[in-house]
Amino acid sequence: MNETTVIDVQNVTKVYGKQNEKQYTALKNVNFKVKKGEFVGIMGASGSGKTTLLNILATMDKPTEGKVVIGDQDISELTQNQLSDFRAKQIGFIFQDFNLLESLNNAENIGLPLTLQGVKKRQINELVHQIAGQLGINALLDKYPVEISGGQKQRVAAARGLISRPQIMFADEPTGALDSKSARELLETLKQVNEEEQVSVLMVTHDPFSASYCERILFIKDGQIGEQLEANGQKRADFYQTILNKLGTFEDQEGRTDVI
Amino acid sequence: MLFKLAFINVKNRWRDYLVSFSGLIISAAIFYMFEAIATNQALIKGNISFGVASIVFQFGSVLLGIITLVYIVYANSFLMTMREHDYGLFIMLGGKKSRLGFLIFLETLLIGIVSTIIGGLIGIGLTKALGNLLMQLLGVQITHFNSFSPSAVFVTLIFFVAIFFVASLINQHKLLHKPVLRLLRNDTEADKPMKITAWRYVEGFLGLLLLGIGYWAMAAVNTLVLMSIPIALVTIVLGTYFLYNAFFQLLIAALRKSHLAAKGLNNFTLGQLNFRIRDYTKMLTIVSILFALALGAITVGMGYHRLIPTIARGNTAYDLVVYKKTAQTKELMTKLDLKQQTTYQRKIIGKTAYFDQSEFQAQPFQIADSKNEKVTIRQISANQVTKQSKAREQLFSLQANYAIDKLKMVSHQDFQQLTAKASSLTLLQTTSLAKSAPVLGKIANDQLKQMNQTAELQELGGAYPVYQMANLMFGGLEFMGFFLGIAFLTMLASCLMFKILSGAQADQRRYWMLNRLGARRSLIRSSIRRELGVLFLLPGILGIVHVLFGLKLFVPLMGGNPYAGLQTPFIIFLLLYLGYYLVTLFIYNKLVVPAVSMQS
Ligand SMILES: Nc1ncnc2c1ncn2[C@@H]1O[C@H](COP(=O)(O)OP(=O)(O)OP(=O)(O)O)[C@@H](O)[C@H]1O
Ligand SMILES: [Mg+2]
Numbered sequence: 124m125n126e127t128t129v130i131d132v133q134n135v136t137k138v139y140g141k142q143n144e145k146q147y148t149a150l151k152n153v154n155f156k157v158k159k160g161e162f163v164g165i166m167g168a169s170g171s172g173k174t175t176l177l178n179i180l181a182t183m184d185k186p187t188e189g190k191v192v193i194g195d196q197d198i199s200e201l202t203q204n205q206l207s208d209f210r211a212k213q214i215g216f217i218f219q220d221f222n223l224l225e226s227l228n229n230a231e232n233i234g235l236p237l238t239l240q241g242v243k244k245r246q247i248n249e250l251v252h253q254i255a256g257q258l259g260i261n262a263l264l265d266k267y268p269v270e271i272s273g274g275q276k277q278r279v280a281a282a283r284g285l286i287s288r289p290q291i292m293f294a295d296e297p298t299g300a301l302d303s304k305s306a307r308e309l310l311e312t313l314k315q316v317n318e319e320e321q322v323s324v325l326m327v328t329h330d331p332f333s334a335s336y337c338e339r340i341l342f343i344k345d346g347q348i349g350e351q352l353e354a355n356g357q358k359r360a361d362f363y364q365t366i367l368n369k370l371g372t373f374e375d376q377e378g379r380t381d382v383i
Numbered sequence: 384m385l386f387k388l389a390f391i392n393v394k395n396r397w398r399d400y401l402v403s404f405s406g407l408i409i410s411a412a413i414f415y416m417f418e419a420i421a422t423n424q425a426l427i428k429g430n431i432s433f434g435v436a437s438i439v440f441q442f443g444s445v446l447l448g449i450i451t452l453v454y455i456v457y458a459n460s461f462l463m464t465m466r467e468h469d470y471g472l473f474i475m476l477g478g479k480k481s482r483l484g485f486l487i488f489l490e491t492l493l494i495g496i497v498s499t500i501i502g503g504l505i506g507i508g509l510t511k512a513l514g515n516l517l518m519q520l521l522g523v524q525i526t527h528f529n530s531f532s533p534s535a536v537f538v539t540l541i542f543f544v545a546i547f548f549v550a551s552l553i554n555q556h557k558l559l560h561k562p563v564l565r566l567l568r569n570d571t572e573a574d575k576p577m578k579i580t581a582w583r584y585v586e587g588f589l590g591l592l593l594l595g596i597g598y599w600a601m602a603a604v605n606t607l608v609l610m611s612i613p614i615a616l617v618t619i620v621l622g623t624y625f626l627y628n629a630f631f632q633l634l635i636a637a638l639r640k641s642h643l644a645a646k647g648l649n650n651f652t653l654g655q656l657n658f659r660i661r662d663y664t665k666m667l668t669i670v671s672i673l674f675a676l677a678l679g680a681i682t683v684g685m686g687y688h689r690l691i692p693t694i695a696r697g698n699t700a701y702d703l704v705v706y707k708k709t710a711q712t713k714e715l716m717t718k719l720d721l722k723q724q725t726t727y728q729r730k731i732i733g734k735t736a737y738f739d740q741s742e743f744q745a746q747p748f749q750i751a752d753s754k755n756e757k758v759t760i761r762q763i764s765a766n767q768v769t770k771q772s773k774a775r776e777q778l779f780s781l782q783a784n785y786a787i788d789k790l791k792m793v794s795h796q797d798f799q800q801l802t803a804k805a806s807s808l809t810l811l812q813t814t815s816l817a818k819s820a821p822v823l824g825k826i827a828n829d830q831l832k833q834m835n836q837t838a839e840l841q842e843l844g845g846a847y848p849v850y851q852m853a854n855l856m857f858g859g860l861e862f863m864g865f866f867l868g869i870a871f872l873t874m875l876a877s878c879l880m881f882k883i884l885s886g887a888q889a890d891q892r893r894y895w896m897l898n899r900l901g902a903r904r905s906l907i908r909s910s911i912r913r914e915l916g917v918l919f920l921l922p923g924i925l926g927i928v929h930v931l932f933g934l935k936l937f938v939p940l941m942g943g944n945p946y947a948g949l950q951t952p953f954i955i956f957l958l959l960y961l962g963y964y965l966v967t968l969f970i971y972n973k974l975v976v977p978a979v980s981m982q983s
Binding site: 183207208209210211212216222224225227231235236238239241244 | 646
C-alpha cells in the first residue's frame with residue numbers, strides 16, 4: 124500500500140467562545156495522520172469533540188491553535204475562495220442528515236460540486252452516470268430527493284461526495300439515520316470506493332458495526348485522542364468483536380452504559 | 384410550563400418573531416394611515432373637487448382590508464409554525480388539548496392586540512410626518528388634515544381585533560386537528576417538485592388571456608364607462624394569479640432545461656425561484672396589484688399637478704395684471720424674476736375700453752395657445768388684437784375687474800383726444816409661475832386692497848389667480864396620491880420583505896450546504912442577489928404594465944394625456960422600491976450567508 128500522508132493534524136486545539144466569554148476547550152492538542160487510501164474511524168462519547176474535529180479537517184471551522192495539512196496544503200494558508208475551491212475539488216462530504224437540495228433532482232444534486240467548478244454540462248452528465256453506475260443508483264437519477272428513501276438519499280449524497288474524485292471523504296455519522304440494511308449498503312459503497320479508488324475515508328460513528336469497516340479507529344475522549352485500535356487484517360466480524368470488547372472496557376472504567 | 388416554553392421559544396427565535404411582529408405592526412400602521420384619510424370626510428370634500436373621491440376611498444378601504452386580511456393570515460401561520468414544535472411537545476408530554484387550545488387562542492389574540500396598538504401609534508406618527516413632509520415638498524396646504532383621528536383609530540382597532548379573533552380560531556382549529564407527529568416534525572410540503580400537467584399550460588394561457596381582457600376593459604373606458612373598473616379588477620387579479628401560478632413556473636422549467644442552467648449556481652437559483660414562486664403565488668399577486676395601485680396613485684396625483692401650469696397659463700400669456708403701481712407693488716416687482724413687463728394705457732368710456740395702437744406696435748400683445756398640454760406663446764400684430772377672437776378674449780380676461788363689453792384699438796392721436804381718465808395695465812410675465820407664486824401672491828393682495836372691499840382673487844387678471852385655485856384643487860389630489868402611494872408601497876414592500884425573511888431559516892441550511900460543497904461566497908451572494916432580484920422584479924414589471932394600461936382610465940378624467948411626464952413618479956417610486964430591495968438583500972445576506980474564515 125502507498126504510504127503517502129493525506130491528512131496531517133499537528134497540535135490542533137479548539138476553544139469555543141471569545142476571550143471575554145465563557146470558554147470551552149473542545150479539542151486539546153490533537154495529533155494524528157491519515158495515509159492515502161486509509162479507512163479511519165473516529166469514536167467517542169457524545170460531546171467529546173468528534174464533530175468539532177471533523178469540521179476543522181473539512182475546512183469548515185478553524186482551529187484555535189495548531190495546523191492541518193491536507194495533501195501538501197496547509198489549509199490555514201488558504202483564502203476564502205481557495206477554500207471553496209479546495210472543498211469542491213479535494214474533499215467529499217456525507218452528513219448525518221442527507222442534505223440534498225429538494226429543488227434539484229438527484230442527478231443535479233450529484234453533479235452540483237462539478238457545476239460549481241464550471242465543468243461542462245455534457246461532461247457532468249457523463250461523470251454523474253459513471254458514479255451512479257458504480258454505486259448502483261442509476262434508477263434514482265431522475266427522481267427528486269423527496270421521492271426516495273433515507274438510505275437511498277444517503278447513497279445519492281455519497282455519490283455527490285465522490286463525484287469530484289476527492290482525495291478524502293469525510294463522513295459524520297453517515298449511518299446514523301439509516302436502518303441496518305441501508306447502513307450496510309452505504310458502508311459497502313464507501314469500502315468499495317476506498318479500495319478501488321484509494322480514497323481515504325474519515326468517518327465519525329457511534330455504531331460498532333459501522334466502525335468495523337474501518338482499518339483503524341481513533342478513540343477521542345474529552346477533546347483528546349486516547350487509544351487507537353487497528354484491524355491489522357482481521358476479518359470484519361473479528362474486528363467487530365474487538366471493538367465491542369474495547370467499548371466494554373470503557374464502560375467498566377466509567378461505570379456507565381451510555382458512553383458511546 | 385407552556386408559558387416557560389413560549390418564553391424560551393421567543394428568546395431563541397427573537398429574530399423571526401421580530402420580523403413577523405414588525406410585519407404585523409407595519410400593516411396596522413398603514414391601515415391606520417389610510418383610514419385617517421378615508422374616514423376624514425371634511426378633508427376629502429374640502430380638498431378634492433370631484434365627486435367620485437369618496438367612492439374611490441371606500442373602494443380603497445375594502446381593497447386594503449382584503450390585502451391586510453391575507454397578510455395577517457400569512458404572518459399568523461408563520462408565527463404558528465414557529466410554535467408548532469412546542470405544542471407537539473406539550474401534547475406528547477401529556478398536556479390537555481383543551482387547555483392548549485385556549486392558550487393558543489389567547490396567544491394569537493394577544494399578539495394581535497399588542498401589534499395593533501403599537502401599529503396604531505406608529506401610524507399616527509407616520510401620518511403626521513408623511514403629511515407634513517408632503518405638504519412641504521409639494522408646496523400645498525391641506526385643510527382639515529389631522530394625524531390623529533378617533534374614527535380611524537376605532538376602525539383600525541375593530542378591524543384588526545376582528546381579524547385576529549378569526550385567526551385565533553383558525554389557529555386553534557388547525558393545531559388541534561393536526562397529528563402530534565406532524566407538529567413535532569414541523570415539516571413543510573412546499574419542497575415537492577412541480578409536476579407539469581396540461582392544466583398548467585391552460586392556466587398559463589388563461590392568465591395571459593385574462594390580463595388581455597382586463598387591459599382592454601381599461602382602455603375601453605369610454606364605451607364601458609363604470610363597468611370598466613370591476614371587469615378590470617377581477618380579470619387582472621385573476622390573470623396575475625394565474626401568471627404566477629403557471630406561466631412563470633413553466634418559464635422557469637423551460638429555463639432549467641436550457642444550457643444557461645448548467646452554469647454555476649444557476650440551476651440552484653432557478654430551483655429556489657421555482658419553489659419560491661409557487662410558495663409566493665398569492666403574495667406576489669397581491670404585491671403586483673399593490674404596486675400598480677401605489678404607482679398609479681402617485682402618477683395620477685402628479686399628473687393632475689402637472690396640469691396646473693397648463694391650466695393656468697393656457698389662457699393667458701401673462702401671470703398677473705397690475706392696475707395701480709403702489710409703492711409696495713413696485714418694491715415687490717423688483718423681487719420678481721421677470722421675463723417681460725408690458726404696460727398699456729387704457730381709457731374707458733361707458734362699457735368700451737380704448738387702447739393706443741402705437742403702444743401695441745411698440746410692445747406687441749402676446750397670447751397663449753394650448754394644445755395637448757403644450758402651451759405656446761405668440762405675438763399678435765397690433766391691428767389684429769381686437770379682431771382675432773382669441774386675442775380679444777385674452778385681453779378681456781386681463782381686465783376682469785371692470786364690466787367691459789367692447790375693446791377698441793385707436794390710433795395714438797385718437798387716443799390722446801379721448802376725454803376720459805387714462806389708467807394703465809401693467810402685464811407681468813415671470814420666468815416661472817411656481818417660483819414666483821409667493822411674490823405674485825403679495826402683489827395680488829396689494830392690488831386687491833386698492834379695489835373695493837369685496838374684490839376676490841379671481842377678479843384679478845392673469846395666470847396667477849387661476850394657478851392658485853388649481854393648486855388648491857389638485858394639490859389635495861396630488862397630496863393624497865402621494866400619501867396613498869407611499870403607504871401602499873410601504874405595505875407591499877414589507878409584505879415581500881417579510882415573506883422573504885421568514886424563509887431565511889430554511890434557506891440558511893441550503894446555503895451552508897452549498898458552502899460545504901465548495902460554492903464560493905461570491906457565487907452564493909450572486910445567487911441570492913438574483914433570486915431576490917427576480918422576486919422583486921416580477922411584481923415590479925407586472926405592476927408597471929398594469930399601471931401603463933390603467934392610466935387609460937384617466938384619459939377622460941384628465942382630459943389631456945395621462946402618459947406625459949411619467950418619468951418623475953416612476954423614478955421616485957422605483958428608487959424607493961430599489962431601496963427596499965437593497966435592505967432586504969442586506970438583511971437576508973446577514974442571515975443566510977455562511978462566514979468562516981481561516982484568516983482571522
Ligand atoms: N459552537 C459551539 N460553541 C461552544 N461550544 C461548542 C460549540 N460546538 C460544540 N461545542 C461544545 O464542544 C464539545 C464538543 O462538541 P462536538 O459537537 O464536537 O461533540 P461530538 O463528539 O460530535 O458529540 P456528538 O456525538 O453528540 O455529536 C461539546 O461539549 C459541545 O458542547
Ligand atoms: Mg457530532
